[in-house]
Amino acid sequence: xxxxxxxxxxxxxxxxxxxxxxxxxxxxxxxxxxxxxxxxxxxxxxxxxxxxxxxxxxxxxxxxxxxxxxxxxxxxxxxxxxxxxxxxxxxxxxxxxxxxxxxxxxxxxxxxxxxxxxxxxxxxxxxxxxxxxxxxxxxxxxxxxxxxxxxxxxxxxxxxxxxxxxxxxxxxxxxxxxx
Amino acid sequence: xxxxxxxxxxxxxxxxxxxxxxxxxxxxxxxxxxxxxxxxxxxxxxxxxxxxxxxxxxxxxxxxxxxxxxxxxxxxxxxxxxxxxxxxxxxxxxxxxxx
Numbered sequence: 001x002x003x004x005x006x007x008x009x010x011x012x013x014x015x016x017x018x019x020x021x022x023x024x025x026x027x028x029x030x031x032x033x034x035x036x037x038x039x040x041x042x043x044x045x046x047x048x049x050x051x052x053x054x055x056x057x058x059x060x061x062x063x064x065x066x067x068x069x070x071x072x073x074x075x076x077x078x079x080x081x082x083x084x085x086x087x088x089x090x091x092x093x094x095x096x097x098x099x100x101x102x103x104x105x106x107x108x109x110x111x112x113x114x115x116x117x118x119x120x121x122x123x124x125x126x127x128x129x130x131x132x133x134x135x136x137x138x139x140x141x142x143x144x145x146x147x148x149x150x151x152x153x154x155x156x157x158x159x160x161x162x163x164x165x166x167x168x169x170x171x172x173x174x175x176x177x178x179x
Numbered sequence: 180x181x182x183x184x185x186x187x188x189x190x191x192x193x194x195x196x197x198x199x200x201x202x203x204x205x206x207x208x209x210x211x212x213x214x215x216x217x218x219x220x221x222x223x224x225x226x227x228x229x230x231x232x233x234x235x236x237x238x239x240x241x242x243x244x245x246x247x248x249x250x251x252x253x254x255x256x257x258x259x260x261x262x263x264x265x266x267x268x269x270x271x272x273x274x275x276x277x278x
Contacts, residue, residue, distance in 0.1 A: 035197065053258045054227060062230055065197060118267055127244065127271055130237040140201065142234025148265035 006115045007150045008108045009101075015158045017167030020093055023083040028064075030072040030080060030096075035065045038080075046086045047178040056090055056170070059152045062145040063094045063166060070136055071096030071164055088176050089155065091169040100163030103134045107146065114147075182253045183278045185219035192224045195232035195259075204235040208242070216248030219275070228259035233268055240271055251275045 028038050039061040043051070050056055064080065072078035075097075083093040101107070110132055117125040131143030149157055155169030189207050210218055220236070243250045252272045255263065263269040 033198075052261075055258050055261055058227065058229055058258065058262060061197075065230075115267075118270065123271060126267075127237070127240060130240075130268055130271065131234055140197075140231065142197075142200070142230035142232070142237075144233050144237070144266045144268065145230035147267065148230065148233075148262060151265045 004116060004119045006112050008111070009104050009146065009150070009157060009159060011104065011159045011161060011163065013161040015156075015167060017091070017156055017158045017169060018093060018160065018165070020083040023085045023091070023093070026082050026084070028080045028082070029076055030068045030074050030078050031076070032065075032068055032074050035068060036061050038064050038082075042082065042084050042092075043086075046090070049178065050086060050090050050170075050172055050175070055152070059149060059170075060090075060092065062149060063092065063168065066145060067094050067096035067098075070101070071098030073098065087179055089169055089171045091155075091167075093165065093167045095160075095165035098164050101159065102163065104159060104163055107132060107134070111147065111150075180251060180273075180275050181278055182219055182221070182251075182275050185217055185251060185275075187215040187217065188219045188221050190221045190224065194227035195225060195235070196227060196229045197231040200229075200231040200235040203232065204238060207235075207239045211239075211242060211246060211248070216243070216246060217251075218243065218248070219251045219253060221253045222256070222259060223254040225255070225259050226257065228262050230262075230266070232259075233262060233266055236263075236272075237268060249273065253277065 039057050043057055067080045078097040081095045085091045114129040133143055153168040153170050155171050158167045187210050195203055240250055252274050
C-alpha cells in the first residue's frame with residue numbers, strides 16, 4: 001500500500017507569505033454579486049501564461065468568495081483587503097473582517113479522512129465526504145473550494161492566527177521570465 | 180453505455196458558477212423527481228466550472244445514488260476538467276464517449 005501524503009491548511013502568523021512588502025493593494029466592498037469581477041480586476045495585468053485558461057481567475061474567485069461570504073457574511077460595511085504580486089509567480093494575501101475560519105483543524109481532520117478514502121479507493125465513503133459541511137455552510141455552498149485550493153496553490157496556503165487572512169502562492173514553469 | 184443510449188440529458192452551457200449552479204442542480208432534480216434514474220450530463224459547451232458547480236455535481240451524484248440510479252458525463256474538458264481533478268471529484272464521474 002502506498003503511503004498517503006496529505007496536505008493541510010497551516011496557521012503561521014509570521015510566515016513569509018504574509019510579507020506584503022512590494023505587493024500591490026486593493027480593497028473591495030463585500031458585494032457577493034461582484035466576486036468574479038473583483039478577480040478579473042486584480043488580473044488585468046497578469047501574464048497570459050499565469051492565467052492557465054482561466055484557472056487562476058477561478059481559484060482567486062474562490063478565495064474572494066470565501067472572504068465575502070463566510071468571512072464578512074456579505075456585510076456591505078465590511079471590506080475585503082487584497083495584496084497581490086504577479087511578478088514571477090501569482091501571489092495573494094486576502095484578508096476579511098470576519099471571525100476567522102474557526103473550524104480549520106476540524107476541516108484538516110475531515111480532509112485527511114476524505115483523502116484516505118480516496119487512496120483506498122473506497123468511493124462510497126469518498127462520495128459521502130466529497131463536500132465539506134461546516135457550521136456556517138448553507139445549501140448553496142459547494143464545500144470543495146479548499147480541497148482544490150490546497151492542490152492549486154503549489155507554493156503554499158497559510159492562515160494567520162485569527163484565521164481571517166490567507167496567503168497563497170502559485171509558481172509556474174519559467175515564471176521567472178515574467179519579472 | 181454510449182451517450183446516445185441516454186434519453187434524459189442535462190446540458191451545461193457556458194459557465195456553471197456561484198451564480199448559476201443552482202439552476203443546473205434544480206434541472207437535474209426535476210428529472211430525478213420525475214423518476215429518471217439514468218441521466219447524462221453533457222459538458223460539451225461548458226467553459227467554466229467553480230466550486231459551487233462542483234458541489235452541484237456532487238449533490239446530484241449523492242441523490243442519484245440514494246435513488247439507485249446512475250449519472251453519466253460527456254465531454255468534460257479544459258478548465259472544468261482541471262477543476263474536477265484538483266478536488267478529486269473527477270474520480271467519481273462515469274464518463275461516456277462521444278457518439
